[in-house]
Amino acid sequence: MKTYLGIDLGGTNVRVAKVTRDGIVLAEVKRPSLAQEGPRKVMDNMMEMIREIPGYTECEGIGVGVPGPVDTINGKMLMATNLPGFEQYPIAAELTQNFNMPAYVDNDANVAGLAEALVGAGKGLPVVYYVTISTGIGGALIVDGKVVSGKHGHAGEIANIIIDRNREKVNHLNIGAVENEASGVAITRKGKALFGDQIRHAGDVFDLAKQGNPQAQSIVDNMAYDLAVMFSVIAHIADPWMFVIGGGMMQSKDVFMDKVVANFKNLVHVPMRDTLFETAKLEEPGIIGAAMLPISHGN
Amino acid sequence: MKTYLGIDLGGTNVRVAKVTRDGIVLAEVKRPSLAQEGPRKVMDNMMEMIREIPGYTECEGIGVGVPGPVDTINGKMLMATNLPGFEQYPIAAELTQNFNMPAYVDNDANVAGLAEALVGAGKGLPVVYYVTISTGIGGALIVDGKVVSGKHGHAGEIANIIIDRNREKVNHLNIGAVENEASGVAITRKGKALFGDQIRHAGDVFDLAKQGNPQAQSIVDNMAYDLAVMFSVIAHIADPWMFVIGGGMMQSKDVFMDKVVANFKNLVHVPMRDTLFETAKLEEPGIIGAAMLPISHGN
Structure with a gap:
């Protein structure tokens, strides 16, 4: 071979x-x-x-x-x-x-x-959109087994997608950029603002939410909606067979992914509701x- | 041949x-x-x-x-x-x-x-995103001379992209969907709400703006910003060499397109500012x- x-x-x-x-x-x-x-x-x-x-x-x-x-x-x-x-x-x-x-x-x-499109979770599918949710948020468009990198190599720079323009300015990214609202760093920032330094990383916010803390749950719910808006936008632009989702935040996918998918179904045309969401599977x-x-x- | x-x-x-x-x-x-x-x-x-x-x-x-x-x-x-x-x-x-x-x-x-990607304004470019701004808004992703239609044939259904989720519900599309905020029908609706039945179509709003009416100008400015958000989102997802823009509204492109492009440059990463915007050229x-x-x- x-x-x-x-x-x-x-x-x-x-x-x-x-x-x-x-x-x-x-x-x-x-x-x-x-x-x-x-x-x-x-x-x-x-x-x-x-x-x-x-x-x-x-x-x-x-x-x-x-x-x-x-x-x-x-x-x-x-x-x-x-x-x-x-x-x-x-x-x-x-x-x-x-x-x-x-x-x-x-x-x-x-x-x-x-890798995920050719030999991983999306193997054999004509259009795959890969999304990594980690400290930051990134992505990649794969069509017919080829990465679409774009004119400036910026295809997939989805961190900067505006999911709600009525937020606060955080850094050089757009106001309401999804990375500033739903990434690991964003959830940590929002957690610290509410709970102080007991929050070391996003996982601590997720733990509080699991324990029934309503404010932590609200952070998680907003994150799930913000991510759903991002996925719906990508779906209307490229209509992938599957979103393959990687990144460290997916270790806590049980906390938020079901809500992301449920929100997504309400934000796309009816036939698109069966778009697949799969966790990245390659080591x-x-x-x-x-x-x-x-x-x-x-x- | x-x-x-x-x-x-x-x-x-x-x-x-x-x-x-x-x-x-x-x-x-x-x-x-x-x-x-x-x-x-x-x-x-x-x-x-x-x-x-x-x-x-x-x-x-x-x-x-x-x-x-x-x-x-x-x-x-x-x-x-x-x-x-x-x-x-x-x-x-x-x-x-x-x-x-x-x-x-x-x-x-x-x-x-x-057509525009193969023999029109975007001839020879590896990634072209076609956008039509007419009574409605539609689009198409063309990669290496092939249309990417997507799993449900919905790639390019950009009418439903949320450009601002804090708007009013208009129809079956998402709240803040770009078609409900920046299409010909949307501009007509907004014009009628302000000026009554003297507005028959978007062109009447554009005429008022050109005559210096500040409320009409505000409708145009908001339209230009809403479209810029849509283009920036597409750019971060697929980073096309060129946006080719067709549709009846482009007959009034002198009223809004310069503003769209200026706003776009503020909503993308620096290297992406030279992304091309061209009017569709095929009859x-x-x-x-x-x-x-x-x-x-x-x-």
């Missing part, structure tokens, strides 16, 4: 793996990414890791997932907050030159979404999805 | 044309669609028209644009308000059987968007886009 090299390049660690077409990880190497030492060091380190993978020369292509928006056509990062010096650095071109195989770059949410969507990038480009 | 049969099947009229790959109409026939006489009559009438097109047997395929959501995989309408009896009627299968060539069906907004996107359906499916 054909194999591919998947690389998850983060600000802290980098992982390189050899992955089959079906998403099975055959070999994996992990090291610090040395991000603060600049692109030359990061690239050399990463290429050394590729050479440690048994039979790497027989792979069909390389895919790299990176934190931040990407110019996928030229295989370069557009913003690189966590990888200093990587803005406009020709990652794909350098890998292709050194390993004589096609190489592609995309951002980590797109890559995770691709390592980052490297598996990176390895899927060459496949999604026809390799 | 290869040619295709494009059919625009409406509740009132049906048009059949022979169109080149480049979108040139070589021959065209137009007749009443006989919608009230039922599918058998409508289909026979339409097939008779095809046979009137010189050299129709040499065409590579047939595309049909219809009013309403479509099961594009099976080539059937899912709802057929203006074409009684056509719900689940096998339009594509019957055409293929009778003319021995591939046939496809999609809704009229998707078809118009496809007959309905039949040209219908003829493009077989092309977009690889024929």
